[in-house]
Amino acid sequence: MAGVVERRSIDVVPDDERHGSAVSQFTLWLGANLQITAVITGALAVVFGANAFWSLIGLLLGNLLGGTVMALHSAQGPRLGLPQMITSRAQFGVRGAVVPLALVIVMYIGFFASGSVLAGQAVGELTHLGETPGIVLFAAVTAVAAAVGYRLIHTLGRVAGLVCALAFVYLGIRLLQRTDLGTLLADHRFGLPVFLLAVSLSASWQLAFGPYVADYSRYLPRHTSARATFWWTLSGSVLGSQWSMTFGALAAAAAPGAFVGHEVGYLVGLGGTGLIASCLYFVIALGKLTINILNTYGGFMSLVTSVSGFRGQRTLTPRGRSAYIAGIMVAGTAVALLGKDSFLTSFKDFLLFLLTFFTPWSAVNLVDYYLVSKERYDIPALTDPTGRYGAWNVPALAVYAAGVLAQLPFLATHFYTGPLVGPLGGADISWLVGLAVPAVLYWLTARRDTARTAWPAAPREDPHAVGSGG
Numbered sequence: 001m002a003g004v005v006e007r008r009s010i011d012v013v014p015d016d017e018r019h020g021s022a023v024s025q026f027t028l029w030l031g032a033n034l035q036i037t038a039v040i041t042g043a044l045a046v047v048f049g050a051n052a053f054w055s056l057i058g059l060l061l062g063n064l065l066g067g068t069v070m071a072l073h074s075a076q077g078p079r080l081g082l083p084q085m086i087t088s089r090a091q092f093g094v095r096g097a098v099v100p101l102a103l104v105i106v107m108y109i110g111f112f113a114s115g116s117v118l119a120g121q122a123v124g125e126l127t128h129l130g131e132t133p134g135i136v137l138f139a140a141v142t143a144v145a146a147a148v149g150y151r152l153i154h155t156l157g158r159v160a161g162l163v164c165a166l167a168f169v170y171l172g173i174r175l176l177q178r179t180d181l182g183t184l185l186a187d188h189r190f191g192l193p194v195f196l197l198a199v200s201l202s203a204s205w206q207l208a209f210g211p212y213v214a215d216y217s218r219y220l221p222r223h224t225s226a227r228a229t230f231w232w233t234l235s236g237s238v239l240g241s242q243w244s245m246t247f248g249a250l251a252a253a254a255a256p257g258a259f260v261g262h263e264v265g266y267l268v269g270l271g272g273t274g275l276i277a278s279c280l281y282f283v284i285a286l287g288k289l290t291i292n293i294l295n296t297y298g299g300f301m302s303l304v305t306s307v308s309g310f311r312g313q314r315t316l317t318p319r320g321r322s323a324y325i326a327g328i329m330v331a332g333t334a335v336a337l338l339g340k341d342s343f344l345t346s347f348k349d350f351l352l353f354l355l356t357f358f359t360p361w362s363a364v365n366l367v368d369y370y371l372v373s374k375e376r377y378d379i380p381a382l383t384d385p386t387g388r389y390g391a392w393n394v395p396a397l398a399v400y401a402a403g404v405l406a407q408l409p410f411l412a413t414h415f416y417t418g419p420l421v422g423p424l425g426g427a428d429i430s431w432l433v434g435l436a437v438p439a440v441l442y443w444l445t446a447r448r449d450t451a452r453t454a455w456p457a458a459p460r461e462d463p464h465a466v467g468s469g470g
Contacts, residue, residue: 004148004151005149009301009321010086012082015222018078018221018222019219021220022217024232028154028157028158030237032294033241033291034160034164034243035164035284035288035290035291037288038205038240039251041201041248043251043252045197045201048194050191051188051189052185054198055253057195057198062202063203063241064238067238068234071229073210073366075233076214077217077229079375081218085097085212085301086301087377087382088100090378091393092397093391094382095385095391095392096391096394105299105302105306108299109331109335110335111292112333112336113333115291116135116333119138120336121134122264122281125281139333142289143325156289164283170271171247175247175270178254184250193424202245206238206241212297215297217229251270296328296329299332300324303327359434363434372442402438403437406433406437412427
């Protein structure tokens with residue numbers, strides 16, 4: 001087990017422990033996206049008013065736009081050998097990074113909870129224990145797998161990708177046997193607000209991977225092509241999510257009364273009964289297990305990064321690792337049990353609310369990495385509050401806050417609607433504002449910071465002298 005259970009956490013992965021190829025990003029993100037929560041996300045576009053034709057186009061556009069941002073984060077992994085969120089210290093300061101990190105942890109707990117609700121239904125049916133024990137059992141298995149770590153996560157992604165792809169092919173055939181595809185796509189009436197909702201739903205789905213995507217590419221050899229990492233990540237994530245979301249949109253359009261609110265039962269009933277039903281319950285649980293492990297693992301990484309910024313901690317003991325993971329599991333399970341009866345509306349609002357906080361973070365992180373720091377970080381300084389990046393980078397935090405606030409007039413959720421949503425016909429374009437405003441503001445602010453951009457005369461390939469190399 002010594003070679004299977006991961007030892008690394010927020011520390012740099014040394015070159016002699018790097019392994020794999022960029023293709024592993026395709027299989028992982030395909031498997032992570034071929035699952036029922038992505039199906040629900042696609043269905044939401046139809047549930048909230050868009051026809052199937054424009055829903056599919058909007059979902060594809062959002063997946064491509066959000067997936068591009070997400071894959072740019074993934075390309076940082078091989079270069080730096082670090083988890084995604086610890087690099088936020090280069091933008092916000094060693095301790096200032098706790099601001100976006102706290103929100104990221106909330107995101108992981110929320111996604112863990114929403115996934116556990118759906119998987120708990122499947123596990124409850126499969127084991128005949130019922131929904132609540134199913135949620136608890138699923139959460140426990142997730143925590144154990146997350147504790148094993150990186151290698152198991154990628155192995156599970158490959159298995160889930162293959163199994164879930166076969167299941168979705170079968171379910172797609174069954175759906176088309178019950179309904180006429182031409183009829184579902186015959187309505188071409190265009191409504192800008194609901195079209196933009198479809199774009200926002202899928203873009204938020206992809207953008208929400210941004211805070212942890214490099215966690216799963218950081219073990220790739222340092223010489224791995226950034227372009228290859230980008231394209232394999234993008235293709236796997238967009239193919240898996242669009243496949244799932246297309247199925248969800250068509251299912252919601254074909255049978256809204258049977259599908260909405262009974263998503264797990266509808267999928268299994270569509271496939272058949274007896275052994276086939278049991279297999280489909282297993283597939284649903286397997287798909288959710290893959291993504292929930294990512295959420296648990298990412299939450300654990302973010303929590304350790306937050307605490308270590310104040311404690312100066314660079315490594316983590318196995319006992320500490322288990323304690324952090326258990327904390328994420330308990331919190332996520334509690335939210336799942338409390339919110340399982342109002343899942344659909346809550347999940348839609350949760351997705352759109354997340355966008356408000358993670359588009360500015362993505363904008364700042366990517367502008368800093370690619371345009372300001374030129375793909376080079378002083379890695380030892382990421383753990384030193386008195387070093388190059390300081391403890392708190394107030395200008396960067398102000399830019400982040402401005403990016404969040406700039407979105408509020410354009411935000412449309414169940415609990416808050418901005419004043420400019422009405423004049424736009426109800427369309428939510430907050431995520432576009434959340435990318436553009438902080439990107440420009442951060443670039444104007446950070447490019448003049450010579451303490452951050454000037455480098456000593458040291459070999460670029462020396463990771464200890466100049467961080468990542470070039």
